[in-house]
Amino acid sequence: VVKAWAISGVDLHLELAGHRVRAGLEAALREAMQTGRLAPGTRLPSSRALAADLGIARNTVAEAYAQLGAEGWLTARQGSGTRVASTAAVSLPGPAAGIRPPLGVRAARHDLRPGSPDLSAFPRAGWLSAARKALSGAPSRALGYSDPRGRPELRTVLAAYLGRTRGVRVAPDRIVVCAGFTQGLALLCQVLPDVGVTRIAVEDYGQPRTAEALAASGLAPVMLGVDDGGAVLDKAHGAQAMLLTPAHQFPLGSVLSPRRRADAARWAAGSGGLIIEDDYDGEFRYDRQPVGALQALAPEHVIYAGTVSKTLAPGLRLGWLVLPARLTEAVASAKARSDAHTSSFEQLTLTEFITSGAYDRHVRRVRLAYRRRRDRLVAALAAHAPGVRVTGIAAGLHAVAELGPGQREEQVIAGAAARGVAIEGLGGYALRAHTRGPALVIGYATPPEHGYTTALARLVAAIRDQ
Amino acid sequence: VVKAWAISGVDLHLELAGHRVRAGLEAALREAMQTGRLAPGTRLPSSRALAADLGIARNTVAEAYAQLGAEGWLTARQGSGTRVASTAAVSLPGPAAGIRPPLGVRAARHDLRPGSPDLSAFPRAGWLSAARKALSGAPSRALGYSDPRGRPELRTVLAAYLGRTRGVRVAPDRIVVCAGFTQGLALLCQVLPDVGVTRIAVEDYGQPRTAEALAASGLAPVMLGVDDGGAVLDKAHGAQAMLLTPAHQFPLGSVLSPRRRADAARWAAGSGGLIIEDDYDGEFRYDRQPVGALQALAPEHVIYAGTVSKTLAPGLRLGWLVLPARLTEAVASAKARSDAHTSSFEQLTLTEFITSGAYDRHVRRVRLAYRRRRDRLVAALAAHAPGVRVTGIAAGLHAVAELGPGQREEQVIAGAAARGVAIEGLGGYALRAHTRGPALVIGYATPPEHGYTTALARLVAAIRDQ
Numbered sequence: 001v002v003k004a005w006a007i008s009g010v011d012l013h014l015e016l017a018g019h020r021v022r023a024g025l026e027a028a029l030r031e032a033m034q035t036g037r038l039a040p041g042t043r044l045p046s047s048r049a050l051a052a053d054l055g056i057a058r059n060t061v062a063e064a065y066a067q068l069g070a071e072g073w074l075t076a077r078q079g080s081g082t083r084v085a086s087t088a089a090v091s092l093p094g095p096a097a098g099i100r101p102p103l104g105v106r107a108a109r110h111d112l113r114p115g116s117p118d119l120s121a122f123p124r125a126g127w128l129s130a131a132r133k134a135l136s137g138a139p140s141r142a143l144g145y146s147d148p149r150g151r152p153e154l155r156t157v158l159a160a161y162l163g164r165t166r167g168v169r170v171a172p173d174r175i176v177v178c179a180g181f182t183q184g185l186a187l188l189c190q191v192l193p194d195v196g197v198t199r200i201a202v203e204d205y206g207q208p209r210t211a212e213a214l215a216a217s218g219l220a221p222v223m224l225g226v227d228d229g230g231a232v233l234d235k236a237h238g239a240q241a242m243l244l245t246p247a248h249q250f251p252l253g254s255v256l257s258p259r260r261r262a263d264a265a266r267w268a269a270g271s272g273g274l275i276i277e278d279d280y281d282g283e284f285r286y287d288r289q290p291v292g293a294l295q296a297l298a299p300e301h302v303i304y305a306g307t308v309s310k311t312l313a314p315g316l317r318l319g320w321l322v323l324p325a326r327l328t329e330a331v332a333s334a335k336a337r338s339d340a341h342t343s344s345f346e347q348l349t350l351t352e353f354i355t356s357g358a359y360d361r362h363v364r365r366v367r368l369a370y371r372r373r374r375d376r377l378v379a380a381l382a383a384h385a386p387g388v389r390v391t392g393i394a395a396g397l398h399a400v401a402e403l404g405p406g407q408r409e410e411q412v413i414a415g416a417a418a419r420g421v422a423i424e425g426l427g428g429y430a431l432r433a434h435t436r437g438p439a440l441v442i443g444y445a446t447p448p449e450h451g452y453t454t455a456l457a458r459l460v461a462a463i464r465d466q
Numbered sequence: 467v468v469k470a471w472a473i474s475g476v477d478l479h480l481e482l483a484g485h486r487v488r489a490g491l492e493a494a495l496r497e498a499m500q501t502g503r504l505a506p507g508t509r510l511p512s513s514r515a516l517a518a519d520l521g522i523a524r525n526t527v528a529e530a531y532a533q534l535g536a537e538g539w540l541t542a543r544q545g546s547g548t549r550v551a552s553t554a555a556v557s558l559p560g561p562a563a564g565i566r567p568p569l570g571v572r573a574a575r576h577d578l579r580p581g582s583p584d585l586s587a588f589p590r591a592g593w594l595s596a597a598r599k600a601l602s603g604a605p606s607r608a609l610g611y612s613d614p615r616g617r618p619e620l621r622t623v624l625a626a627y628l629g630r631t632r633g634v635r636v637a638p639d640r641i642v643v644c645a646g647f648t649q650g651l652a653l654l655c656q657v658l659p660d661v662g663v664t665r666i667a668v669e670d671y672g673q674p675r676t677a678e679a680l681a682a683s684g685l686a687p688v689m690l691g692v693d694d695g696g697a698v699l700d701k702a703h704g705a706q707a708m709l710l711t712p713a714h715q716f717p718l719g720s721v722l723s724p725r726r727r728a729d730a731a732r733w734a735a736g737s738g739g740l741i742i743e744d745d746y747d748g749e750f751r752y753d754r755q756p757v758g759a760l761q762a763l764a765p766e767h768v769i770y771a772g773t774v775s776k777t778l779a780p781g782l783r784l785g786w787l788v789l790p791a792r793l794t795e796a797v798a799s800a801k802a803r804s805d806a807h808t809s810s811f812e813q814l815t816l817t818e819f820i821t822s823g824a825y826d827r828h829v830r831r832v833r834l835a836y837r838r839r840r841d842r843l844v845a846a847l848a849a850h851a852p853g854v855r856v857t858g859i860a861a862g863l864h865a866v867a868e869l870g871p872g873q874r875e876e877q878v879i880a881g882a883a884a885r886g887v888a889i890e891g892l893g894g895y896a897l898r899a900h901t902r903g904p905a906l907v908i909g910y911a912t913p914p915e916h917g918y919t920t921a922l923a924r925l926v927a928a929i930r931d932q
Contacts, residue, residue, distance in 0.1 A: 339645035
């Protein structure tokens with residue numbers, strides 16, 4: 001017999017085992033108190049009321065209450081009825097201490113750190129409309145387990161999109177949809193050692209998380225310098241792989257020069273090496289001619305990685321790897337082991353969002369908005385902090401502001417923090433020694449549109465007043 | 467100068483580099499052909515039309531066409547204009563061969579394999595409505611990078627839900643939202659070796675993928691027998707961890723007995739061992755009293771794993787781990803490295819779906835439908851295949867049908883396949899030798915409602931006719 005029993009407005013499903021009703025009631029109450037479903041201090045129904053509810057003898061309930069009172073679970077006081085004792089709670093230990101605050105979680109009033117687009121510009125109505133259309137039109141089987149590489153619909157649409165906008169040479173079969181660049185990199189970290197990669201060349205200014213992920217998987221880093229032509233490749237010869245940001249070096253903002261692109265492709269073809277092309281903000285070009293993906297020069301040697309984290313929102317956790325033939329199966333298998341596949345619901349929605357043209361329209365719209373913000377940043381610094389030189393601004397969502405003589409990153413960062421502005425120094429991205437002059441890495445896309453003017457004014461004040 | 471140029475209705479963004487217009491046009495066309503953006507056979511505009519479009523001299527275009535003709539890229543024929551040569555395509559190598567057909571991807575006309583709910587019962591309208599409400603109400607920052615454990619809103623709602631429905635003792639801080647049980651297990655495989663687990667006890671009838679994942683991470687399996695009281699635990703003493711399906715043993719369907727539950731909790735407390743409780747279909751109970759989660763007996767030793775893959779759809783890739791305090795941080799870190807976090811959009815939608823009561827209503831509705839299917843299965847087999855004994859039917863979405871004397875799994879499976887019915891034998895789940903009698907594992911929840919009658923009739927015929 002299972003009885004549903006409402007106490008304090010909460011339905012409690014108590015098991016009353018077979019014919020031993022009293023023992024069953026005791027056990028059920030004990031369990032509810034142990035698990036905290038009956039909190040300390042909770043008043044129990046009178047034995048008469050509960051007996052009526054459960055359809056058992058009042059005396060049985062009274063005996064059970066008495067037994068639990070004897071065990072210390074319940075207290076009975078004249079006029080106050082029977083209550084769960086304050087000592088009855090087997091309290092759950094508190095939360096585990098020391099969960100690292102996740103990188104990228106935002107708290108400051110004015111956030112000018114790089115890495116996030118303006119989340120208030122996310123096209124909610126358009127996305128929901130795409131979700132409705134996608135889910136309404138999907139066959140039932142699309143809601144089940146799917147290809148680890150991702151939905152075929154999305155891979156087909158992505159292949160066309162990447163070819164059209166980034167010059168990527170790709171067939172849908174070579175794409176693995178993944179949960180952002182983070183997962184793409186994690187999958188590659190599993191696969192690269194199996195194809196003989198032990199050393200990987202990385203740009204010596206870069207994302208520390210990325211370098212940590214590579215190191216954690218046992219890949220030894222080989223540091224490449226970075227200059228105005230992007231990564232300097234001559235140190236790569238001892239490595240079997242390279243991780244580059246060719247379209248817009250992160251964080252310095254330079255573009256990999258045509259000569260070095262050719263060199264990189266030649267290096268890969270000659271040595272059988274692999275290049276991971278992190279095209280994290282390839283959609284955002286302002287002044288210059290489009291710079292196509294390096295991948296097109298050597299599709300059998302370049303792993304092209306893209307994401308919607310900068311164009312739409314990081315919270316979607318959607319990205320993709322375009323793979324050389326020899327790696328596709330291994331990466332798909334790693335993906336299958338890792339999480340079977342990425343949510344089909346999100347994938348189908350993105351498919352519809354791209355197919356309908358909404359994605360292109362959104363990218364064009366925010367590109368224009370970000371270019372305006374960049375221009376305002378440059379103008380504000382030129383007007384109020386003329387000692388500062390701004391670089392890396394032809395593309396992307398961030399700029400590098402080289403500080404003037406006598407200024408130090410820490411001081412400016414602290415001054416900005418005192419004004420409610422979160423900002424990062426270039427030093428945080430130096431994977432070896434910070435050999436360049438002091439500079440800030442300014443993510444101008446992050447604040448909501450209405451907050452940008454204030455954020456900019458306070459940033460400029462913080463720089464000027466140091 | 468960047469020119470947008472429409473050929474065959476496709477916008478092609480061609481780069482015409484600087485003053486060397488002819489060379490630039492040649493390079494742009496070459497690149498478009500190399501990447502397949504200009505397919506073989508495509509007719510190019512006349513030199514006059516293109517020159518007008520691009521605002522360059524007609525002769526420049528004619529010279530570029532002639533040059534590319536000389537190089538073999540283009541063919542010019544009287545009356546047919548200039549076309550991309552059939553040899554011009556630098557064809558992308560075909561898809562990588564050998565991508566494993568993902569487990570669970572469905573193809574048969576009548577699918578009675580276990581592991582998937584009726585996808586046609588997915589509450590599309592309710593889910594979309596929850597998505598709309600969730601996304602409309604979410605603050606912008608919820609669309610950015612988030613806590614690796616998952617959205618706090620969802621963890622709070624899950625803690626209450628799991629306490630209420632499964633008796634799980636949990637605080638929101640101890641939950642890590644993940645992409646289904648597959649990812650939950652993958653994260654544990656990363657973490658368990660670091661806390662001293664080298665050997666893990668598993669039920670000797672179980673999911674082969676699970677056993678493979680454990681083995682691939684270097685954990686040595688210790689096999690536990692299974693009987694009518696669930697897993698037989700006495701062999702577990704050499705292991706530091708156990709993976710159990712206490713509520714409904716997969717695939718045999720027995721329930722871990724109260725005595726063994728107590729034994730398991732005592733084993734863990736005494737040895738410091740860990741128990742992974744795979745509660746894959748805990749929501750689906752039919753005849754018996756609810757069996758609460760084992761986790762409540764030893765929350766500091768049991769990792770409770772749940773999912774919406776059986777209640778809603780596997781394609782959502784949503785699940786959760788409820789963790790002992792000592793593991794929470796390590797699992798959250800593994801999750802952060804693996805994919806930062808699970809899609810906030812899906813998480814917020816599930817939060818709304820549970821909070822509104824839609825999830826409970828859906829589970830009740832499909833539970834009723836699946837119980838009816840189970841009853842029909844039992845009745846059909848009793849009527850037409852009386853030699854078959856059906857077990858493991860008090861819960862879940864599958865039953866075990868022990869075949870009659872002289873019947874073999876392979877024969878019945880082949881007979882079913884010939885009738886368009888996909889079915890699995892118990893032997894496929896034997897992780898050691900298949901020591902039990904021949905049996906089928908029948909996933910009666912999988913077919914759409916309108917297809918169940920036929921699926922059942924054909925299954926019965928296949929069994930009867932062997």
